[in-house]
Amino acid sequence: MRVPEAEPAVGAWRERLDPSARAGVPAHVTVLFPFLDASRIGPGVSGEIGEVLGRHPSFEARFDHCGRFPGALYLAPERDTHFRRLTEAIVERWPDHPPFGGQFDDIVPHLTVAQGQDEAVWEQVEADLLPELPIVARITSVALLVHDGTRWRQRASFPLRKP
Template sequence: MSSGVAGHSVLQVPVPQLEPFVLSRTRHYDTDYVSADPRFVHAHVTALGPFLDTVALTDEALDLVGGIACATGPFEFTLESVDTFPNGIIHLLPEPAHPFARLTGALWDAFPQCPPYAGAFADVVPHLTLDALSDDVTEESTRALVSGHVPARCRADRLDLAWYEPGGCRVLRSWPLGA
């Protein structure tokens, strides 16, 4: 963990079933965020982010995250429904969403200094980001592109602490859910 680097940490639930699609979109838009770390899964549902900076990632904080992961049992979910947020982010909605909402709530309760999405949104909606609206990208075009990958039946069994920075995206730590 380097300090003084322009980056941020995120607690995320990896979704390996959608990795080929999300990785291809990341490669298309911004190769700086394509990770060389084999543990890093670009396809994920954010549990809490941005999270702590490197100075605040103490053993005590990491143990607290580990305790929350341990208290959160693994769970099944399906990704099929494509939607678009008002800011243009095209995403998949997990069903059921409540296990993700509970995980986010537990993490936010433990780390009140880290509101989801830095407090930018009144409602926190669990989702897996697929793309963003542009002149060339619509919800319909994204739905057509992802159609071969959904419905995706998934199992949340791990919480990753990921670091995001250009040229340096990586997993800092992982915890099995319910272990």
């Protein structure tokens, strides 16, 4: 899900420290990666994605703190239930595509800011971001991004149900 409200705070850091940003991925929270190969996403699959996601209400997300994974710094939502439910719904429909290939036992919704840096860089990024928090975003749709071999591009956007 795109989070354009975060771009003013994280955009420059992402452009510098997150390879996905340089490849065209905007500030976002991932619903499911990896997903179907782009060649398999035709009108039928797009319709199914829209049906699954359209059952879920739009919501407000509040990113109020930073978190870290090994090798990554991210913004974390105050409550992640809505994000988790969207991921769970897509995985339920496409069970052969677990989040991150099944590498992790738990879904941790997050907005990646930087990857592959040392502790001193994390501390600098986090110190810069903390005064910008919380970032409040209205999540009304889910974007489908596909990779063309060089860059990520939005192929479709699926609206969430109005609450």
